Amino acid sequence: MTEAALVTGAASGIGRAIAERLVADGWDVLAVDFTPDEDGPGEAFAADLTTREGNRVAVDAALERFGRLDALVPNAGFQHVSPVESFDEDRWDALVALLLTSPFLLARYAWSALRESGNGRIVVVASVHGLVASPFKAGYVSAKHGVLGLVKTLALEGAPTGIRASAVCPGYVRTPLVEEQIADQARAHGMPEERVLEEVLLAPQALKRMLEPSEVADAVAYLLGPRAAVFTGAPLVMDGGWTAR
Template sequence: MSGVRVAVVSGAASGIGRAIAQRLQGDGWRVLAVDLRPDEAGPGEPFAADLTTREGNREVVDAALARFGRLDAVVANAGFQHVAPVEEFPEDRWDALVALLLTSPFLLAKRAWPALAESGDGRFLAVASVHGLVASPFKAGYVAAKHGVLGLVKVLALEGASRGISVSALCPAYVRTPLVEAQISDQARAHCLPEQRVLEDVLLAPQAVKRLLEPEEVAAAAAFLLGPDGRAVTGAPLVLDLGWTAR
């Protein structure tokens, strides 16, 4: 199918999602920019949805098809974090993390699958985090969900191969986003450290390169995976971890 390509990007109001929406729009895509509280002034066409519900995920795909008449890519990026020891981890936060980080990508793929197949070059991209490959203490819900989404990506890639759908994941280390900035006080409490030491002694400690990634770096990797040069990448993550997993 020819014409302007269309993408859904979840969690598009800030951070990585906003950067991906902006990059795709700059590359000529039409973007449905989905968030619980969308930024009306942000890139793409804003759409409000609660992706912790089945209805919210269905509405997103239906809205993209109604507005644009097609759907070529889904970027499942929406997420949040909760930091707590396992014996204190709130069960409702566990449920919400799994719903948004793992169940939502499944539901978006399920709903979008026919349109992605019709595209002829459909793409599904999950922003999975380096925590899809490794673990950190006090993040039971986030790490479990991100590991699960990499398994989902493998299954979707196998099912999508015969239908022209490529499925991949991004696994970035810590990115300079509101999500990371909001963790610092929680990490300080969990590790009994002053906040000023958390970035160096906790967040960046596993990395060979001691810096935060910028959202635009992750967006550039997403643009590669969603573009013509990324067609060969399916069923695998692209790791942007600044040497974390080299140890």
């Protein structure tokens, strides 16, 4: 029996590494993205996950193609770096829609399929910013804190029918999302770009290196695997010691 997973943001960075890992582990994978990569891992599917319709068609597509859905990995995201005073309100709405509402809608639309699976699993790619804040990231930090609350609720509601829900909370991971924000951070902090990585991004981390996308994929694969049967309702924190202080 081949299990089926829906991975969002699967064309780039962490989502791509997760899709690659799940395909290698023998899963059928619907690789959902705003800009899907037809040559990437899994079956590429285009959807704008800031909309209800986008989340609905993604779940429907997975069920049509695979006839089942055993796992959801809501991962798609972006960052917006700005002081609160000038934080663009549309960017706030889009962050909440993608990082918080999309995982809710995917769970809502896939719930009966996950129940029928008998071993339904949801692993949200949250962030260390679901646990602590940094300045200039009001939308991202708020939505990531919110999604950890959603995970707890899904875990409590899902337990009686075998659905588990958890999250991973990485520190900085070497992906386009981080590379793009170095320039924004330099502007917001008023310092040259070359000082941003060490003095801003990695300053709170005990381990002075970024994670690799494959390391996050390993953690997600573990949470989806048979040895993680008691993991539900809580995040797996992989922050290089960020929250140890």
